[in-house]
Amino acid sequence: xxxxxxxxxxxxxxxxxxxxxxxxxxxxGYVPNKIAGALASSRVNLVAVVIPSLSNLVFPxxxxxxxxxLEDTELQPVLGVTHYRPEQEEKVLYEMLSWRPSxxxxxxxxxxxxxxxxxxxxxxxxxxxxxxxGEAVDSVVGISHKRAGRMMAQAIIDSGYRRIGxxxxxxxxxxxxxxxxxxxxxxxxxxxxxxxxxxxxxxGSGFGKGREMTQAILERTPDLDxxxxxxxxxxxxxxxYCLEKGIDIPGELxxxxxxxxxxxxxxxxxxxTMDSCRREIGEAAARIIAERAGADxxxxxxxxVLMPTLxxxxxxxxx
Amino acid sequence: xxxxxxxxxxxxxxxxxxxxxxxxxxxxGYVPNKIAGALASSRVNLVAVVIPSLSNLVFPxxxxxxxxxLEDTELQPVLGVTHYRPEQEEKVLYEMLSWRPSxxxxxxxxxxxxxxxxxxxxxxxxxxxxxxxGEAVDSVVGISHKRAGRMMAQAIIDSGYRRIGxxxxxxxxxxxxxxxxxxxxxxxxxxxxxxxxxxxxxxGSGFGKGREMTQAILERTPDLDxxxxxxxxxxxxxxxYCLEKGIDIPGELxxxxxxxxxxxxxxxxxxxTMDSCRREIGEAAARIIAERAGADxxxxxxxxVLMPTLxxxxxxxxx
DNA sequence: TTGAAAGCGCTAACAA
DNA sequence: TTGTTAGCGCTTTCAA
Numbered sequence: 001x002x003x004x005x006x007x008x009x010x011x012x013x014x015x016x017x018x019x020x021x022x023x024x025x026x027x028x029g030y031v032p033n034k035i036a037g038a039l040a041s042s043r044v045n046l047v048a049v050v051i052p053s054l055s056n057l058v059f060p061x062x063x064x065x066x067x068x069x070l071e072d073t074e075l076q077p078v079l080g081v082t083h084y085r086p087e088q089e090e091k092v093l094y095e096m097l098s099w100r101p102s103x104x105x106x107x108x109x110x111x112x113x114x115x116x117x118x119x120x121x122x123x124x125x126x127x128x129x130x131x132x133x134g135e136a137v138d139s140v141v142g143i144s145h146k147r148a149g150r151m152m153a154q155a156i157i158d159s160g161y162r163r164i165g166x167x168x169x170x171x172x173x174x175x176x177x178x179x180x181x182x183x184x185x186x187x188x189x190x191x192x193x194x195x196x197x198x199x200x201x202x203x204g205s206g207f208g209k210g211r212e213m214t215q216a217i218l219e220r221t222p223d224l225d226x227x228x229x230x231x232x233x234x235x236x237x238x239x240x241y242c243l244e245k246g247i248d249i250p251g252e253l254x255x256x257x258x259x260x261x262x263x264x265x266x267x268x269x270x271x272x273t274m275d276s277c278r279r280e281i282g283e284a285a286a287r288i289i290a291e292r293a294g295a296d297x298x299x300x301x302x303x304x305v306l307m308p309t310l311x312x313x314x315x316x317x318x319x
Numbered sequence: 320x321x322x323x324x325x326x327x328x329x330x331x332x333x334x335x336x337x338x339x340x341x342x343x344x345x346x347x348g349y350v351p352n353k354i355a356g357a358l359a360s361s362r363v364n365l366v367a368v369v370i371p372s373l374s375n376l377v378f379p380x381x382x383x384x385x386x387x388x389l390e391d392t393e394l395q396p397v398l399g400v401t402h403y404r405p406e407q408e409e410k411v412l413y414e415m416l417s418w419r420p421s422x423x424x425x426x427x428x429x430x431x432x433x434x435x436x437x438x439x440x441x442x443x444x445x446x447x448x449x450x451x452x453g454e455a456v457d458s459v460v461g462i463s464h465k466r467a468g469r470m471m472a473q474a475i476i477d478s479g480y481r482r483i484g485x486x487x488x489x490x491x492x493x494x495x496x497x498x499x500x501x502x503x504x505x506x507x508x509x510x511x512x513x514x515x516x517x518x519x520x521x522x523g524s525g526f527g528k529g530r531e532m533t534q535a536i537l538e539r540t541p542d543l544d545x546x547x548x549x550x551x552x553x554x555x556x557x558x559x560y561c562l563e564k565g566i567d568i569p570g571e572l573x574x575x576x577x578x579x580x581x582x583x584x585x586x587x588x589x590x591x592t593m594d595s596c597r598r599e600i601g602e603a604a605a606r607i608i609a610e611r612a613g614a615d616x617x618x619x620x621x622x623x624v625l626m627p628t629l630x631x632x633x634x635x636x637x638x
Numbered sequence: 639t640t641g642a643a644a645g646c647g648c649t650a651a652c653a654a
Numbered sequence: 655t656t657g658t659t660a661g662c663g664c665t666t667t668c669a670a
Contacts, residue, residue: 004649005656012655029440034417035358036647039662043649044354046397054386060379067373067400076414078365078397081386095395098353121348207585237585244587266526266556268563323665324640331639355663358646362665 007032038100047289048096050080050089050106052174055204057233057261058278059107062129065282066105073290075102084173086112097122103289105282109134110175125292125300127285130276131176132305139302141284145176148274148308149183152228152256155272155310157187159318161226161254163196164188167213167238168230170200177230180258184228197221201234210237225253232257235271236264239315243268255315272316277306326351357419366608367415369399369408369425371493374523376552376580377597378426381448384601385424392609394421403492405431416441422608424601428453429494444611444619446604449595450495451624458621460603464495467593467627468502471547471575474591474629476506478637480545480573482515483507486532486557487549489519496549499577503547516540520553529556544572551576554590555583558634562587574634591635596625 005013006021013021024030038044049066051059067077078101080092089106093115096104103125109132119126119137126138133146156164166184168177188194199217201209213234218224229235235257239249247253249269256272264271284304292299324332325340332340343349357363368385370378386396397420399411408425412434415423422444428451438445438456445457452465475483485503487496507513518536520528532553537543548554554576558568566572568588575591583590603623611618 008649014655017656029436031413031437031441032417033358033419033647035354035363035419036662037649039352039354039358039664040647040649042662054379054383057376060373063398064373067398071400076397076399078395079382079386080395081390094350098350100352100354117348118350204581206582209585211585233582240585240587262523263525263552266528266530266559268559323663327665333639336640352663355646356665358648359663359665361646 042100044100044102045074045076046078046099046101047075047286048080048093048099048101048104048106049077050082050092050096050104052082052084052107054081058259058276061278062107062282065279065284066286067282069283069286069290073293075286075290075293077105084171086115086173090115090118093118100124102293103127105129105285105289107131108175109136109140125289127288127302129281129285131179132303133179136301136303138300139285139288139304141281141288141302141304141306143277143281143306143308144183145179146183146186148258148276149180149185150187151183151308151310152180152258152274153184153187153191155312155316156226156228156254156256157191157193159250159254159316161318162193163221163224164193164226164228165197165199165217165221165224166195166228166230167199167201167210167217167234169205170202180230196224205231205233207233207237207240210234210239211241214238214241227253227255229255229257232259232261232264232271232273235273236261236267239267239269239271250315250318254318260311269315270311270313272313273311274308275311276308280306361419363419363421364393364395365397365418365420366394366605367399367412367418367420367423367425368396369401369411369415369423371401371403371426373400377578377595380597381426381601384598384603385605386601388602388605388609392612394605394609394612396424403490405434405492409434409437412437419443421612422446424448424604424608426450427494428455428459444608446607446621448600448604450498451622452498455620455622457619458604458607458623460600460607460621460623460625462596462600462625462627463502464498465502465505467577467595468499468504469506470502470627470629471499471577471593472503472506472510474631474635475545475547475573475575476510476512478569478573478635480637481512482540482543483512483545483547484516484518484536484540484543485514485547485549486518486520486529486536486553488524489521499549515543524550524552526552526556526559529553529558530560533557533560546572546574548574548576551578551580551583551590551592554592555580555586558586558588558590569634569637573637579630588634589630589632591632592630593627594630595627599625 082089105127107130128136128140130142132142199213260273260275401408424446447455447459449461451461518532579592579594
């Protein structure tokens with residue numbers, strides 16, 4: 001009836017009636033029931049956001065990007081966390097899709113066939129984010145982690161380092177870290193080189209973890225001249241360790257991380273790193289959903305490949 | 320009809336029919352429509368989570384706690400971000416309540432009368448988190464920031480420091496930071512002391528910011544013997560700055576922060592700090608919602624006051 | 639154990 | 655410009 005029209009400011013309603021309705025609504029403390037509205041209109045202003053973890057600094061930043069864009073729209077993010085487990089992803093996705101959201105933003109490209117089928121059949125915009133090395137269901141926004149690994153390897157080689165060690169997490173399901181390492185070793189291969197040593201860890205990253213790993217790898221292989229960390233936080237810990245040991249950085253030993261964590265600016269030296277464009281990824285993904293939710297032409301299949309920028313900092317510039 | 324019974328495994332259904340329905344559902348790739356279900360049953364498995372920011376490390380940790388508890392239930396968090404703006408909070412709350420969620424978890428106790436009214440009238444469990452110094456609408460889980468400020472002041476005084484400077488953000492709407500400062504100065508007052516200097520900043524915190532502020536306050540008031548930071552990240556930056564300047568910590572100058580950021584473990588010295596129990600707060604809040612969502616007895620009004628623990632670290636132990 | 643029927647509170651289409 | 659009506663896809667109640 002008219003009330004509905006007023007509250008959605010749609011259609012033609014006289015100013016007088018409008019006022020009367022608004023007054024009554026306020027007076028009664030009326031809050032519309034979106035469930036009924038959504039059922040009737042089959043429009044839901046929710047966007048499903050599915051990510052592997054909240055412990056890793058990276059994902060809050062992506063969400064930040066998403067939510068900053070969605071704030072200017074009618075849309076609202078709903079969060080699902082998978083803990084890097086494909087079965088959990090399936091479950092979360094099923095739950096979320098049963099709300100018939102306006103779109104799905106989901107991290108990564110690797111998932112079970114069941115999850116992929118759900119996404120395909122959902123009939124709503126799907127944006128897979130963070131990674132572009134693989135087959136997307138619909139749209140995709142991210143960086144190429146393989147390329148990021150290759151770029152870093154090239155920069156290291158170009159600086160004249162030869163005995164390179166890798167320090168990363170052993171999570172087999174973190175496909176992006178795996179791809180970076182692949183790209184990295186590919187580039188070493190191409191230059192006729194290979195990794196001199198590797199060190200893996202479990203659990204969360206941090207300065208402490210970086211210190212331990214660095215100590216371990218340097219004791220095992222003292223002649224390394226470069227350490228490539230899968231993660232800035234660990235890299236920074238390693239850097240602090242080496243500085244204390246009086247190791248000459250970047251002359252004797254160079255180092256680099258990944259992710260360009262802003263809060264690290266202000267450490268004694270700036271760690272070489274590569275920006276993973278997290279905020280931009282979130283923003284671009286949200287923008288795709290927002291646009292497609294407005295106009296209901298079924299475009300789809302957008303591809304946004306962002307270019308990570310390399311920061312040499314103070315720890316990668318030997319020659 | 321029967322299908323509905325099978326899919327919710329309710330009521331008595333023969334095994335044979337059950338099988339038949341399940342098979343058909345799988346075959347058709349059927350995903351139930353929760354909107355219709357929610358409308359019919361007036362039960363919604365969503366929990367509204369309203370926080371001021373995602374940039375501050377603290378909130379992802381709270382969400383982590385919430386989501387870890389909700390994972391074992393039917394419930395799912397929906398996120399709303401207010402950017403510390405009361406009007407934005409009102410808007411977000413209105414949006415969320417119109418989905419008739421199973422509960423609301425919302426940061427802080429200070430809010431507009433309109434927001435408070437919405438929460439009161441919503442008829443669902445409301446848990447206000449992080450802070451306990453004030454009047455709650457329903458349940459509350461958090462720490463006393465006033466008390467935290469007092470405790471820290473006492474520890475500093477007991478260690479023999481006398482010329483104390485405070486370094487904090489100038490956000491007038493961060494009530495918790497304000498309360499900590501109040502508690503802090505109250506305790507100084509009680510000891511016949513007062514702050515020797517203060518330095519405020521805007522924007523995000525980080526090592527760089529901590530360095531700048533520390534330099535500024537020490538140049539203005541060189542005889543300070545203690546720096547109290549509203550935030551560990553800034554404190555750590557200040558510590559790095561002082562270490563480089565060759566200042567003797569904690570002899571010549573003591574320092575302390577707030578929040579106990581884990582990833583900082585591994586810095587050259589451990590900053591004195593106080594745990595804000597973020598994860599526990601998230602968990603406890605989610606547990607309250609989960610319990611009340613199950614049993615629909617309207618208990619309510621729970622109060623969970625957690626005790627922050629003081630870590631002296633290496634920067635607060637003069638005598 | 640199963641089926642039938644009446645809503646849940648809105649929106650959308652149409653009529654007045 | 656306003657009122658009326660028929661669903662949206664489930665759950666719930668009641669009858670078979």
